Amino acid sequence: MPTHYNGSLSERRALDAYIKLMRSTAAINARLFPPLQAAFGITPSQLGVLEALLHLGPMPHCALAAKLLVSASNLTTVIDNLERDGLVRRDRDPKDRRVSITSLTPTGEARLAEFFPQHVERLVAAMNALEPGEQVELARLCRKLGTAASNLASHTHAD
Amino acid sequence: MPTHYNGSLSERRALDAYIKLMRSTAAINARLFPPLQAAFGITPSQLGVLEALLHLGPMPHCALAAKLLVSASNLTTVIDNLERDGLVRRDRDPKDRRVSITSLTPTGEARLAEFFPQHVERLVAAMNALEPGEQVELARLCRKLGTAASNLASHTHAD
DNA sequence: GGACTATAATTCGATATCGAAATAACCGAT
DNA sequence: ATCGGTTATTTCGATATCGAATTATAGTCC
DSSP: OOGGGTTHHHHHHHHHHHHHHHHHHHHHHHHHHHHHHHHHOOOHHHHHHHHHHHHHOSEEHHHHHHHHTOOHHHHHHHHHHHHHTTSEEEEEOSSOTTOEEEEEOHHHHHHHHHHHHHHHHHHHHHHTTSOHHHHHHHHHHHHHHHHHHHHOOSOOOOO | OOGGGTTHHHHHHHHHHHHHHHHHHHHHHHHHHHHHHHHHOOOHHHHHHHHHHHHHOSEEHHHHHHHHTOOHHHHHHHHHHHHHTTSEEEEEOSSOTTOEEEEEOHHHHHHHHHHHHHHHHHHHHHHTTSOHHHHHHHHHHHHHHHHHHHHOOSOOOOO
16 A cells, blocks of 8 residues: 555656666766776766867856856866866956967867867767667756756745 | 777777766766765765665675775775764674674664765755656666676776 | 785775856946 | 937856865775
8 A cells, every 4th residue: 555655656766767867877988988987087077078179169267167067166277277277278358358268289189189079989888888779868867957956946945 | 091090980989988987977076076075074985885884784895895996905095084073883793793884873873864865865966967768778888887887897908 | 824816995186067156357337 | 419218248156067186985815
């Protein structure tokens, strides 16, 4: 008589999907990043920054933080380390001197060229555990889920 | 004439699925954890530990680390903080004095009871952006993906 | 039973991450 | 031209995270 568990069936379905979602991302990233870090000393966060700069060009700090979905203060730390290693540089925007624009250095571009193809290869290999149609379906479901989660602003005030 | 991009179509499919997978987990967790942390001071990692102890009972350190897919050294830090706050306790296993067994304290159980139902509610609400059938399909795809990624041991030696 | 090996947990140093507070620069109104 | 509010970035303190090294205990082999 599971009267206490009235939502249990749909709850278990949702929880199961959530857990598998979290585990699959953890498992994939556990395959993807350790080789990168061991061979090139590049952390996942650093890769995110380098990749964004490669694809989108030099960017203001806050735009980069928004793009990567991380806090500005966190990004400061990551860029500090990349700058120390000579992979990126910061310049003040002459139009608005509050703004710090980060860009790849030639060294950064060269480093990226060394490891990026391999990284993409590993990524594609990992995703190829799914058939093409399944990849498309996964992308669709994740987009639907992510969009909904992003749009829920602050509906969480319990009644 | 995209001769340079010979793998481009299947690559883009895989990359797209990967990106949406990562973004959806980030978006969902961004909805789930800040309220928990603001109202109860519980971090995501701490929740993981408390939840495992609730469902599985007292556990050796290394078993807990394996369960949560985190390193033992990381787990030490998380448990240190939980112990400091009185939510868990450590006891040496009398059978093997190397082993540290972590368990919930009455305070920990009480705290869990305060916030866990709300948390599950938020989680289910977030996942309900997908229809029941879609949740099942997402779970299947993620399980397939995660299992494959876990089984690839070290096939990454480039030729 | 003493030496060697293996395993459990912690410590250590580095990076990442957040929110709150501090700084600096811009902008609008007067 | 200044006051006050806004926005961009950094700083600070706390937690998380990992791998490598360390410490403590078990187990094994002779």
